[in-house]
Amino acid sequence: MKSLKWFFSFLKKYRGRLFLGLLMTTGIVALCIVNPYISGVIVDDVVLAENYGLLPRLLVIMLAMTLLKAVLSFLYQMVFESVSQAVLYDVRDKVYRKLLQEDFAFYNRKRTGDLMSRQTGDMEAIRHFVAYTIYAVYQYVLMFIFALLMIFTVNTRLALLMLLVLPFTALTTWRQAKVVKPAFKRNRECFSSLNALVQENISGNRVVKAFAKEDYEIEKFNKENDKFRDAQVAASGIWMKYLPVFEILSYALTIILMLYGGHMVIQGEMTLGNFVTVNGYLWMLSAPLQMAGWRVNDVQNFIASVEKIYSTYSEEPKVQTPRTGGVHKKILGNVEFRNVTYNPEGEDIVTDVSFKVKAGQTIGIIGSTGSGKSTLMNLLCRFYDASSGEVLIDGVDVRKRDLYNLRDNIGMAMQDVFLFSDTIEGNIAYGRPNSSFEEVKKAAIMADANHFIKNMPDGYDTIVGERGVGLSGGQKQRISLARALLKDPSILILDDTTSAVDMETENYIQRQLKNIQAEKECTVFIIAYRISSIKDADWILVLDHGRIIEQGTHDSLVAQGGYYASTFRSQYGEIPYDLIREKEALKKEAGSGNEGNQSDLIREKEVLQKGEK
Ligand SMILES: Nc1ncnc2c1ncn2[C@@H]1O[C@H](COP(=O)(O)OP(=O)(O)OP(=O)(O)O)[C@@H](O)[C@H]1O
Numbered sequence: 001m002k003s004l005k006w007f008f009s010f011l012k013k014y015r016g017r018l019f020l021g022l023l024m025t026t027g028i029v030a031l032c033i034v035n036p037y038i039s040g041v042i043v044d045d046v047v048l049a050e051n052y053g054l055l056p057r058l059l060v061i062m063l064a065m066t067l068l069k070a071v072l073s074f075l076y077q078m079v080f081e082s083v084s085q086a087v088l089y090d091v092r093d094k095v096y097r098k099l100l101q102e103d104f105a106f107y108n109r110k111r112t113g114d115l116m117s118r119q120t121g122d123m124e125a126i127r128h129f130v131a132y133t134i135y136a137v138y139q140y141v142l143m144f145i146f147a148l149l150m151i152f153t154v155n156t157r158l159a160l161l162m163l164l165v166l167p168f169t170a171l172t173t174w175r176q177a178k179v180v181k182p183a184f185k186r187n188r189e190c191f192s193s194l195n196a197l198v199q200e201n202i203s204g205n206r207v208v209k210a211f212a213k214e215d216y217e218i219e220k221f222n223k224e225n226d227k228f229r230d231a232q233v234a235a236s237g238i239w240m241k242y243l244p245v246f247e248i249l250s251y252a253l254t255i256i257l258m259l260y261g262g263h264m265v266i267q268g269e270m271t272l273g274n275f276v277t278v279n280g281y282l283w284m285l286s287a288p289l290q291m292a293g294w295r296v297n298d299v300q301n302f303i304a305s306v307e308k309i310y311s312t313y314s315e316e317p318k319v320q321t322p323r324t325g326g327v328h329k330k331i332l333g334n335v336e337f338r339n340v341t342y343n344p345e346g347e348d349i350v351t352d353v354s355f356k357v358k359a360g361q362t363i364g365i366i367g368s369t370g371s372g373k374s375t376l377m378n379l380l381c382r383f384y385d386a387s388s389g390e391v392l393i394d395g396v397d398v399r400k401r402d403l404y405n406l407r408d409n410i411g412m413a414m415q416d417v418f419l420f421s422d423t424i425e426g427n428i429a430y431g432r433p434n435s436s437f438e439e440v441k442k443a444a445i446m447a448d449a450n451h452f453i454k455n456m457p458d459g460y461d462t463i464v465g466e467r468g469v470g471l472s473g474g475q476k477q478r479i480s481l482a483r484a485l486l487k488d489p490s491i492l493i494l495d496d497t498t499s500a501v502d503m504e505t506e507n508y509i510q511r512q513l514k515n516i517q518a519e520k521e522c523t524v525f526i527i528a529y530r531i532s533s534i535k536d537a538d539w540i541l542v543l544d545h546g547r548i549i550e551q552g553t554h555d556s557l558v559a560q561g562g563y564y565a566s567t568f569r570s571q572y573g574e575i576p577y578d579l580i581r582e583k584e585a586l587k588k589e590a591g592s593g594n595e596g597n598q599s600d601l602i603r604e605k606e607v608l609q610k611g612e613k
């Protein structure tokens with residue numbers, strides 16, 4: 001019921017036009033009465049009375065009525081069609097806006113294909129309801145009432161007898177409605193599932209191929225396809241079952257007229273003209289009865305779709321901007337986690353994490369896979385809210401900040417890179433669409449992406465396919481980094497951003513980040529597996545099972561001899577630490593530490609191992 005109330009609120013705006021449409025529908029039904037009446041007059045007063053002088057006038061009226069009906073029909077159908085498109089536009093827009101507001105938790109649960117079905121198949125059911133069902137139901141009800149009233153005026157006994165059919169029709173309609181609703185709901189669900197499966201298979205097509213699972217996927221698809229077909233057949237089956245009943249009920253009217261009406265004419269209790277008139281009204285009685293089942297189907301289909309759309313629409317995101325509007329100002333970049341715990345399903349993903357970062361610092365985060373590194377950053381961006389504790393930015397709880405302002409100040413290169421099917425320039429400028437080409441290029445240079453972009457067939461205008469198809473993993477990462485850098489953020493988050501680039505490129509990017517930080521205080525979080533990515537950070541957090549198990553600078557962590565130190569040894573080989581420091585000092589002295597042409601990890605290792613010998 002709530003869902004219908006929600007939907008009808010969209011019609012309010014168009015009530016004037018809907019009223020006009022219904023008024024025209026009423027006019028048409030009223031016009032329908034005229035011709036059968038004239039037919040009766042022709043029989044009684046023209047043919048039987050042999051008064052043919054009246055005929056031309058009556059025929060002109062009949063023709064005029066038919067023409068007027070045709071014009072009105074065209075007009076009211078235009079009105080309903082245009083209102084339906086306008087309503088559909090509003091509903092689609094509103095639902096889409098809400099979809100974009102939903103949080104990560106919502107998208108974690110929902111299947112893309114299901115959400116797509118809400119915007120396509122279910123919306124079509126709504127359009128059909130406004131464009132057709134509303135006036136059709138109104139027209140049929142009105143037609144039935146008008147025709148019955150007219151028959152009453154012609155012959156009361158005949159009308160009363162015909163009325164006897166009504167309870168049977170009402171009962172059949174009610175019974176059909178009861179069974180057809182769940183059938184339509186199932187129909188829509190199966191359609192949605194099929195959609196979701198197809199969407200998943202098309203997106204995951206490369207994995208399907210890589211594992212040669214085509215047959216398995218076809219079998220899965222066939223199962224869903226069968227289910228959808230069966231649901232359709234079941235829904236049609238209900239209709240087939242009830243169709244003959246509606247037909248019989250409408251024929252019953254003809255039988256009543258032929259037997260009882262005919263008898264009355266023979267007995268002289270009714271004129272032949274009246275018999276013809278009632279016969280003319282008969283279709284106005286029988287058509288609504290025949291169509292009752294169809295319209296019930298339409299209405300049920302519409303209700304099932306509105307309920308599905310509303311159930312998605314009414315899910316409120318847990319993460320929201322405070323109702324008061326929240327703190328809305330430029331962020332400096334001081335970050336503090338105060339006893340932050342995150343346990344969405346009762347299971348701790350982040351446990352009692354506390355640390356403090358000053359604006360302009362670089363923080364390295366390292367830890368085994370699934371240790372909660374990305375989650376920590378998701379809490380900072382408020383993709384999720386902490387279960388307990390506080391995440392503070394410039395001393396203000398992120399939950400008290402304006403959500404969009406907060407995210408506008410954060411540049412994030414996500415672990416799972418997503419690029420839009422747009423040009424490379426469009427992708428980099430996504431966060432700042434008004435940027436000049438020079439700014440885009442500068443960001444690309446800083447992310448060491450300019451070189452390979454220039455070598456692409458259309459340079460910055462090269463269209464990258466959906467999800468960046470046609471680019472290597474490292475290229476995608478660098479475009480994603482350029483996109484984050486162009487935002488000129490106060491807080492920059494690089495989640496595994498340099499994992500797919502070689503050491504030389506990584507060194508280059510690190511130097512660029514240093515330049516940015518020297519220019520402007522920008523807090524940088526670097527999540528990485530490679531020690532080389534984070535060893536120069538001002539502070540390093542080591543995570544394990546959602547807890548900070550070690551923290552400090554590179555030197556202090558190596559000296560501690562814990563997880564970090566052992567990771568360091570495994571990546572750099574069993575080399576005495578003092579020797580590494582010595583070599584680094586030498587490199588700095590020689591002035592080669594920060595210049596181009598840096599050696600990669602293997603070369604670095606070789607040098608160090610030679611030194612050891
Ligand atoms: N919203 C969520 N609901 C339930 N579990 C979650 C949620 N988000 C993350 N997890 C789980 O929390 C754990 C930490 O995930 P997270 O992505 O933070 O790890 P990570 O350290 O970034 O790992 P990786 O290095 O592989 O990227 C994982 O076990 C993951 O399955």
Ligand SMILES: [Mg+2]
Nearest residue numbers: 373374375415
């Ligand atoms: Mg991660």
